Amino acid sequence: MTTEAAVLGALGHVRDPELDEPITDLGFVTDVEVGEGAVRVRLRLPTYFCAPNFAYLMVADARAAVEAVPGAGRAEIVLEDHHASEEINTGVAQGRGFAGTFPGEATGELDELRLVFRRKAFLARQERLARSLLDAGMTTERLAAMRLGDLEDGDEVRKYLARRAELGLPVDGDAFLLVDPAGGRVPADRVVASLRFAQTVRISIEGNASFCRGMLATRYGLPTAAPP
Amino acid sequence: MYEKDGEKYFVVDGHMHFWDASPANQKNKYGAGFISCFYDYHRNLSPPEYVWPQAKYEKYTEQDLMHDLFETGYVDIGIFQPTYLTDFYVNGFNTTEQDAVLKEKYPDKFVLNGAFDPRLEEAGLKDFEELVRRYNIKGVKLYTAEWRGDSRGYKLNDPWSYRYLEKCEELGVKNIHVHKGPTIWPLDRDSFDLADVDPAATRFQGLNFIVEHVGLPRLEDMCWIGTQEPNVYGGLAVAMPFIYSRPKYFGSIVGELLYWLGEDRLLFASDYALWHPKWLVEMFVDFKIEGDKASELPELTPDVKRKILGLNAARLYDLEVPAEIPRPAEPETEPVGSETSA
Numbered sequence: 001m002t003t004e005a006a007v008l009g010a011l012g013h014v015r016d017p018e019l020d021e022p023i024t025d026l027g028f029v030t031d032v033e034v035g036e037g038a039v040r041v042r043l044r045l046p047t048y049f050c051a052p053n054f055a056y057l058m059v060a061d062a063r064a065a066v067e068a069v070p071g072a073g074r075a076e077i078v079l080e081d082h083h084a085s086e087e088i089n090t091g092v093a094q095g096r097g098f099a100g101t102f103p104g105e106a107t108g109e110l111d112e113l114r115l116v117f118r119r120k121a122f123l124a125r126q127e128r129l130a131r132s133l134l135d136a137g138m139t140t141e142r143l144a145a146m147r148l149g150d151l152e153d154g155d156e157v158r159k160y161l162a163r164r165a166e167l168g169l170p171v172d173g174d175a176f177l178l179v180d181p182a183g184g185r186v187p188a189d190r191v192v193a194s195l196r197f198a199q200t201v202r203i204s205i206e207g208n209a210s211f212c213r214g215m216l217a218t219r220y221g222l223p224t225a226a227p228p
Numbered sequence: 229m230y231e232k233d234g235e236k237y238f239v240v241d242g243h244m245h246f247w248d249a250s251p252a253n254q255k256n257k258y259g260a261g262f263i264s265c266f267y268d269y270h271r272n273l274s275p276p277e278y279v280w281p282q283a284k285y286e287k288y289t290e291q292d293l294m295h296d297l298f299e300t301g302y303v304d305i306g307i308f309q310p311t312y313l314t315d316f317y318v319n320g321f322n323t324t325e326q327d328a329v330l331k332e333k334y335p336d337k338f339v340l341n342g343a344f345d346p347r348l349e350e351a352g353l354k355d356f357e358e359l360v361r362r363y364n365i366k367g368v369k370l371y372t373a374e375w376r377g378d379s380r381g382y383k384l385n386d387p388w389s390y391r392y393l394e395k396c397e398e399l400g401v402k403n404i405h406v407h408k409g410p411t412i413w414p415l416d417r418d419s420f421d422l423a424d425v426d427p428a429a430t431r432f433q434g435l436n437f438i439v440e441h442v443g444l445p446r447l448e449d450m451c452w453i454g455t456q457e458p459n460v461y462g463g464l465a466v467a468m469p470f471i472y473s474r475p476k477y478f479g480s481i482v483g484e485l486l487y488w489l490g491e492d493r494l495l496f497a498s499d500y501a502l503w504h505p506k507w508l509v510e511m512f513v514d515f516k517i518e519g520d521k522a523s524e525l526p527e528l529t530p531d532v533k534r535k536i537l538g539l540n541a542a543r544l545y546d547l548e549v550p551a552e553i554p555r556p557a558e559p560e561t562e563p564v565g566s567e568t569s570a
Contacts, residue, residue: 018445047268048261049410051419083261098416105380107414116418120448197452200488203480204447210474211445218272 002071007032007039010065010072017114018054019209020121020163026209027216028058030080037073039066044080046215052084056101057110059092118166119181124205125160127198130178130191144188149173229550230302230537232513235530238553240541241297241306241505243405243440243465243497246330247322250287258375259316270502273469278504288501290330298337301498301505304538305547307339309369309405309440315376328363339545341367341405346388347376353395360399366545367403368396369440373411373419381413384424385431393432403544404432405463407440422449429457436544438495441466442485451488455565461544462489464536465497471511479517483525490563491532495541509537531556 011032012024023029023043031042041062045055059077066075077092079085091101099106129151133143148171151157161171169175169183178186178194186194217224230237249263267285284292297303308327312320320326324342331340342365344356359365373381382389384406396404409420422443429437442462443450454460462485470478485494496512498505513533517525526532534556542549 047265047410049265051410053415053417053419083258102415104378105414106416108416110416113416113418197448200451200484201448203477203484204445207447207470207474207477207481208445210477211470214272214473215268218268 001036001073002034002039002069004032004034006069007034007041007066007072010069011041011062014058014061014065016054016212017057017117017121018051018205019212020117020124020205021209023058023062026213027222034072038076039069039072039074040076040078041066042078042080044216044220045082046212046219048081048083050082052082052088052102053098053106053110053113055079055082055084056088056092056098057114059088060098063092115167118163120201120205122160122163122167122169122181123198124202125156125163126178127195127202129156129160130195131199134195140191141188144176144178144186144191146177147173148175148177151177229304230509230513232510235513235534236553237302237509237513237530237534238538238542238549239302239304239505239509240496240538240545240547241301241303241498241500242438242463242495242541243309244297244306244500244505245309245311245322245502246290246293246327247311247501248287248319248326249285249317249321250283253287253317253319255316255318259313259321262313262316262321266502269466273473274503275472275507278507280501285501293330293500294334294337296504296506297500301500302509303498303505305337305339305541306500307341307367307497307541307545309341309407310343311369311371311407312343312345313371313374315374324359324363324365331363339366339547341365341369341403342401343369343371344392345374345376345382346386346392347379347382349388353392356392357395357399360401365399365401367405368401369405369407371407372424373407373409375411379413380411380415383413384428389428390431393428393435397432397434402434403436403438404428405438405440408443408446418446420444420446420449422446422453425460426453426457429453429460433459435459436461438463438544440497442481442494444481447481447484451484454485454489454493455563458565460489461493461495461540463495463497465499466502468496468498468508468512469503471508471515475515476518479515479525482528483517486526486528486532486563488564490565491526491535491559492540493565494536495544496537512537526561532559 012022014023028043030044033040059079062077063075066072079088098110165171176185254260271279297306310324311322314320331338340363342359412419436459438461440463467481498508
């Protein structure tokens with residue numbers, strides 16, 4: 001048998017792919033029940049019509065994360081109050097895959113979708129780091145020449161490096177900081193334009209995350225934090 | 229019409245509804261879930277004094293609508309954007325025919341838009357042509373995520389979508405309002421994906437594509453497509469209410485859109501009855517973008533606000549603007565997607 005804390009710890013590594021934040025921080029995990037040889041986790045989302053593909057990814061990822069916890073046994077993930085709860089819960093429990101869960105409506109699995117959003121999350125995090133350096137007075141030339149080893153260690157930097165690693169991009173100290181999602185270096189004369197688009201991506205992700213939190217609070221009558 | 233600090237604004241509400249989501253009209257759990265999701269949007273983003281009881285929100289009256297838009301909400305002309313959802317609601321959520329009742333009663337107050345569904349193929353094409361001729365329709369609202377039987381949506385660049393868009397060109401239906409999410413076909417794609425707007429806008433350059441909700445939650449895709457396609461516009465329904473609860477975010481959204489698309493391609497909308505136009509108009513006219521130093525966001529001048537609140541929509545729909553409304557000067561800085569269509 002495992003513990004509730006260990007299960008929650010594992011769920012803390014499951015992210016909403018669109019918002020790039022852990023489902024535990026977002027308030028999506030409502031209950032963890034640890035039993036003999038089995039764990040039951042209940043999830044909720046901000047709206048009844050949240051996109052079924054992201055919902056599926058979170059349920060499937062939660063199952064994999066919990067079952068990887070030593071002693072957890074079988075994981076039952078129950079998504080509640082969603083238009084496709086029944087299909088998703090059954091599909092994930094039976095390991096049908098996404099296409100098997102929605103026969104006729106999906107043409108494949110969700111790897112491509114996940115990749116698109118990992119790239120966006122990477123761009124947004126890179127822009128945030130770059131912007132703080134520019135705000136502190138760094139020139140674009142210096143920024144373009146900056147390597148990962150020059151970064152000061154911290155929570156944001158570690159998360160950024162993790163996103164790079166997920167995309168298969170180099171994370172050693174000699175690697176350049178500013179790269180595109182395919183790993184190509186951003187030259188000094190492209191820094192401004194490249195960050196300008198990444199800024200739009202960051203604003204979009206941050207705004208969506210803040211809105212989803214608000215909708216969850218409204219839906220379930222939770223206390224709301226003051227808007228940022 | 230709205231007036232503040234000596235400035236006059238002609239107000240076109242680019243996206244509004246007269247819906248019936250009452251329990252009697254709900255066909256199934258999806259109909260109940262849909263309006264309850266809308267109600268959460270309404271409660272989450274409205275100032276408390278504008279929040280309605282749920283029963284009124286499910287079905288409001290003609291008097292409510294006329295009062296809120298035209299007596300207190302400063303709206304000069306409202307554009308009806310039908311949303312059929314006949315798989316969720318017995319008589320539909322908000323059909324062209326339902327909206328037409330008010331259009332016939334108050335012809336000067338409304339623009340009546342229609343809709344088509346390419347999945348109805350040849351038979352639907354004939355019905356669509358009849359609808360356009362019957363009501364003299366100049367625009368359509370397409371809900372590409374609309375469920376129909378087992379289908380969870382369609383794409384704008386499907387062959388049958390192109391057939392319908394050709395029909396739009398032929399009949400003079402030049403404004404194509406596109407609403408994305410929350411599902412899509414196929415389901416493994418990003419549900420809010422705007423990728424199909426791009427080829428459709430390239431192919432049909434005589435049509436205007438107004439992406440509703442400025443593509444939210446895919447603001448970045450909206451901006452990107454907007455820079456490529458001069459006939460792509462952003463409808464601000466759903467983005468507007470952030471002005472109250474998340475003003476900094478609202479400023480960022482508008483700043484990004486002005487930077488990439490420019491002031492000639494954005495349309496104000498309340499999405500009534502999701503939100504009441506009165507507070508949206510008042511707060512928008514008072515609004516200043518508070519950007520951080522690095523972002524260099526464009527300024528929201530009274531001229532820019534006048535375009536967004538009404539003049540841009542008036543241009544797309546050939547609406548007569550009262551002579552007392554000043555005509556704005558040309559923008560000083562060109563947006564990234566600078567080939568704005570006239």
